[in-house]
Each structure stands twice: as structure tokens, then as C-alpha cells.
Amino acid sequence: MDLCEELRCLQEEGVARLQAAADEDALEEARIALLGRQGRFKALRDVFRAADADTKRVAGRLLAAADEALKAAWSGRQQELRGAGAEAGAIDITLPVAGHRRGSIHPISRIAADVEEVFTSMGFAIVDGPHVEEELFNFTRLNIPDDHPARDAQDTFWLDNGRLLRTHTSAVQARLYPSCSLPLRAVVVGKVFRYEEVDATHDNTFTQVEGFVVDAGITVAHMIGTIKTMINAVLRRDDVEVRLRPSFFPFVEPGFEVDVRCTAADAGRLGRWIELLGCGMIHPEVLRQGGIDPEQHQGFAFGMGLERLAMIRHGIADIRVFNGADLRALHQFGA
Ligand code: FA5
Numbered sequence: 001m002d003l004c005e006e007l008r009c010l011q012e013e014g015v016a017r018l019q020a021a022a023d024e025d026a027l028e029e030a031r032i033a034l035l036g037r038q039g040r041f042k043a044l045r046d047v048f049r050a051a052d053a054d055t056k057r058v059a060g061r062l063l064a065a066a067d068e069a070l071k072a073a074w075s076g077r078q079q080e081l082r083g084a085g086a087e088a089g090a091i092d093i094t095l096p097v098a099g100h101r102r103g104s105i106h107p108i109s110r111i112a113a114d115v116e117e118v119f120t121s122m123g124f125a126i127v128d129g130p131h132v133e134e135e136l137f138n139f140t141r142l143n144i145p146d147d148h149p150a151r152d153a154q155d156t157f158w159l160d161n162g163r164l165l166r167t168h169t170s171a172v173q174a175r176l177y178p179s180c181s182l183p184l185r186a187v188v189v190g191k192v193f194r195y196e197e198v199d200a201t202h203d204n205t206f207t208q209v210e211g212f213v214v215d216a217g218i219t220v221a222h223m224i225g226t227i228k229t230m231i232n233a234v235l236r237r238d239d240v241e242v243r244l245r246p247s248f249f250p251f252v253e254p255g256f257e258v259d260v261r262c263t264a265a266d267a268g269r270l271g272r273w274i275e276l277l278g279c280g281m282i283h284p285e286v287l288r289q290g291g292i293d294p295e296q297h298q299g300f301a302f303g304m305g306l307e308r309l310a311m312i313r314h315g316i317a318d319i320r321v322f323n324g325a326d327l328r329a330l331h332q333f334g335a
Contacts, residue, residue, distance in 0.1 A: 003047055003055060007062040010040050011069050018073040024081050031074050041070065107333035108207055108322055111234065111310045112189045115209050118233045119187040122226070124211065127186045129172035131193070132163050141174035141289045142251040150250050155195040165193035168303055169210035170251060173282075177290025182297055183215035189306065200318045201274065207306035214282065214292060214299035220254070223279055223300035227258060231276075235313050239264040243273070252280025252301060260312060269317040276312075277304035 001009070014034045021027035035041050048056065048063050116126055129137075144150045154167035172188045180186075188210040196204045211230075213222065224244065231242060239262045247257040259273040279302030284294035307319050314333045321329045 003044065003051060003059045004062055006044055006047075007059060007066050010034070010044060011062075011066040014040070014066070014070045015073040018070065018077050021077055021081070024078070027074065027077055027081060034070055035074065041067065104331050106322075106330060107310050107314060108306055110333075111306060111313060112207065112209075114234050115230065115306070115309075116187065116189060118230050119211065122185070122229070124185045124187045127172060127176060127188050128190060129166070129169070129175050129188060131166060131191060132159065133166035133171045134163055137174040138164060138166050138168070138171040141286065142170055143283050143285050143289075144250045148250060157193055157195060167194050168192050169208040170301065170303055172210060173212050173251075173301060174286070174290065177214075177287070177292055180214075182292070183213075184299070185213045185215075187211045198320065200269070200320070201308065201311075203307065203319050203323060205323060206319070209304045209306055209309075210301065211304075212282065212299060212301035214287070214297050216297055218281075218298045218300055220281060220300070223281070223302065226300075227277070227279065227302055231260065231309075234309060235260075237262060237264070237313070239267065240312065247278060247280075249278055249280060251283050251286045252278075253283045255280035258302075262312065262315075268315070270312055270315060274308055274312065275305075276308050277302050279303070 014030075017030045018027065018034070021030050033039050044066075045063060048059055051059065120126065138156075139148075139151055140146075156167045157165045159165075169188045169190055169192060172186075172190075176184075176186065189207065191205060192208050193205050196202050198204055211226065213226070228242060231240065241261050241263055243259050245257045245259065247255045249255045256279050257275055258277045258279060260276050261267070261273045262270040264271075279300065282299040282301050287294045287297065287299065307322050310316065310322070310333070311319060316333070324330075
């Protein structure tokens, strides 16, 4: 057989053998025999190299065609075999069914629902307001004019259009007063945002609960009674101590802060006083700006950090758990 005949033969037989390989081992064996260093193709190429110019001119095309056809047959069959293997392995009906992971309610959503339930049972309406707020409601109508230093204490994220991410839920008070009918008992639960350095008790995105009551003859005693009722109903611990400290917020007069601590021997970080909320009697100027006559009606308001409350409820020492993505931590406290 001359070289050209042998090359035609190699292509025909080789392609047929590769295509007929029953599995990957057989295919590899065929590849070595045909295309390996000591295979048939290599042997014919050596013959080709030694051939004269006339033979080379004719056999060159046949050599290239055989090379291409063998390689294509090899890779085509390899893909077929691998695809079939993957398909066969894709469904192993003998494997046990992978269990569904049960989800859980985020601890802040859980405690928010509890807080709302307590207030609804006391006759409060649930109200809401926008996260992107106007400066007017977040600051000005709350007796915090442009140049007031209290604005620095609540620095926030400003938008190009002059609006801001609300720094506290007190903004909802300012929104609501002009259109509300009295007496008013309302509670807001929602996210607030501050340009804040994050640590174990401060986050830049957290949740506040704002409660406010406006009626004739409202006093500090009503406020303290309401706050204590709420704390006792939501915290499921019997070792909680509460204290009231005088404080300043431009939108209340007088103003207070309420701290809590746990007294159990193993309370750890929670054994120290933790500031839970700010509160006070609504400033007459805030009522007036909202169209309410402070001579006729008085009110109290409070704003509480819900994460802080949840930390005490569950004994969580670091606020970053709530906005973190560690589901193992969140699952423990969810419902
Ligand atoms: C206020 O936001 C006032 N609007 C509260 C208020 C309402 C006072 C009505 C009087 C009448 P303050 O900045 O202190 O106040 O925040 C209130 C509560 O939110 C704090 O007591 C704390 O529990 C929580 N809080 C404040 N900053 C953070 C923070 N960075 N991370 C988590 N919780 C916070």
C-alpha cells in the first residue's frame, strides 16, 4: 500500500474505532493507538517526512485531513461519553431527599410585631411615614431649626434633592399633627438611618418605635406608666431594672432618657445600664407648629431603639448581629 492509501485507511478505520469506543477507557486506548507518540498517525507522518516532493504534494492534504478527522472523532466521542455520564449521575434516585431548610422570622420583625400588639391592645393606632424624609419634618417642625446643634448629633445621609434619610421616627409626629384628629394615640415602628460609627450598641441603620399621645390633661405619669407597661410586656425576663434620667431633646420639655439593665448573675454586658429610649412631654412649640393649641392639649412622646430592646430580650451583646448575614445567629432568635 502506498502512503496515500495508508493515510485514507488510517482515517477511515481510526474514525470508526474512536466513534465506537464504548467508554472513556476504550476511547483513551484508541487515542493512544492512533494519535499517541508511538501511534499509527505518528508512524505515517515519519514516512511522509522522508518521502519525495511529488508524494508529499499529494499526501500532505491527506495527512492533514486524517489528523483533523481523528481529533474531531476523538473529542466528539469524549463529549458524548461525558455527557452521558453526567446525565446518568445527575439523578441518583437512591439518594435521600435533601431536607428543606426551615426559615425563621427575623428577631427585629418578631419583636416589632410584639410591640405593635402591646400598643394596639392599649388603643394606639399604628401609623407610618417615609424613610426618605423632608428636612422640615425631620428637624424644623420638631423645634430643631437650621442652626441648632442637635442637628449635628443626628447627622445623616442627604440626597441630591435636599431630602434626607430620616434620623428618627419623631419625623412622623411632625407629619401627622396637622391632619390628625384629637385625642391621638399612635405608634410608629420603622427604620432610621444615621451617619454613625458602628460599635456593639450603635448601628447606622436601626429600628425605632415612636409612641405619642395628645389629649387634654396628659402628664408625665401617663408616660411612665405606658413605657413601663410596654417594657414589661415585651421583655420576657424577670431581672430587668428601669431608670429615668433627665435629658434634653428640643421637641420635648421636660425630656428624659430611660435606661435598663438586667440583674441576673450571668447578664454579662447586659448587666450594665443600656440606654433604651428618649421621651418627654411634647414641646408646646411642636404642638403649635402642628396646628394644636398647647393650652388645650398636652402630650407625651418617646422614641426607642428596637435593636436595644431585642438585645435585652435575647441576651445579645452585639447589635451587629441584626444586620449581619450570619443566619446561624439569626435563626437562634427567630420564631
Ligand atoms: C431620638 O431619636 C429621639 N427622637 C427620641 C425621642 C422621641 C425623644 C420622642 C423624646 C421624645 P435618640 O437619638 O436618643 O433619640 O435615640 C432614641 C433611641 O434609639 C436610643 O435611646 C437608642 O435606644 C436608639 N438608638 C439611638 N442611636 C442608635 C444607634 N446608632 N444604633 C442603635 N440604636 C440607637
